[in-house]
Amino acid sequence: MQHSEAPRRADVTTVEIVGGPERLTVGLHEYDPGWATVFETNRRRIQDALAGARAGSEPVVIEHIGSTSVPGLAAKPIVDIVVAVGDITAEEDYLDPLLAAGYVLRVREPGHRLVRTPERDVHVHVYQLGDPAIAGYLxxxxxxxxxxxxxxxxxxxxxxxxxxxxxxxNAYSDAKTEVIVAIKERARRAAGLSDRPA
Structure with a gap:
């Protein structure tokens, strides 16, 4: 994986959830092949938004993650995308362009930013290149x-x-943690990575 840049400034140290807690109102839907199309549309939108701000630098990583990225798996109809940037503290390089492209800030916390569509059907998770969370998602x-x-x-x-x-x-997401940890441990063993956390 590409290397991150030296941070320009200290990262945030608190968790900011814009708009506060939200009730879980969407249920599970059977797998929809259209989710891959939604991802591709947003991948291009993100790539275009960041292209100007990152002229001359290494390309960003943009990957479809979460349940909607797994054919055959029922999921909430929210497409999750992970984006890796060179410097998470340089919000002017990625956050400002993403907001200008129509995404809305939802979470700002150490090492992670989350923007989403106004319709809340696409969540874009931004991390710094090399963050272990990215490898874990994949x-x-x-x-x-x-x-x-x-x-x-x-x-x-x-x-x-x-x-x-x-x-x-967020409480619903937290409740899935135990089974996700167990599945990821089996995944690490299957991939020969049992000594490397992800």
């Missing part, structure tokens, strides 16, 4: 694409959790 995605048993386990877990009411969407 490891989980690729494993779920290849392993029907873990894909079924993950979907079953999500369906069970969706049977409950969630006043905060």
């Amino acid at each position: 490891l989980l995605r690729d494993h779920l694409r290849a392993d029907p048993a873990d894909r079924a386990l993950y979907e079953g877990t999500k369906r069970a959790l969706m049977a409950r009411s969630w006043a905060d969407m």
Whole structure:
């Protein structure tokens, strides 16, 4: 993976969630091949937005992640995208262009920014190149694409959790952590990476 640049300034040290907690109101949908098209449309939009700001520098990483990136897996109809930038502290290089392209800031926290479409159907997670979170997202995605048993386990877990009411969407995400950790550990072993956390 490409190397990140030296940070221009200190990163933020607090978690800012613009708009506060939001109730989970969307349910699981059967896998929709159209999600790949939504990703591709937004990939081009992100690439175009960042092209001018990053003229002459290394290309950004833009990958489809999350459940909508796994064919056959039921998911909330929210397409998750991860973007890697050279310097997470240089918001003028990526955040300003993304906001100008129509995305809206939702989260600013150490090492991570989240912007989304006004319709809230696309979430763009921005990290610095080399952040272990990126490798973790891709490891989980690729494993779920290849392993029907873990894909079924993950979907079953999500369906069970969706049977409950969630006043905060983040609490629903946190409730999936235990099964995700277990699946990622199996994925690391399968890939021969059991000694390298992701």
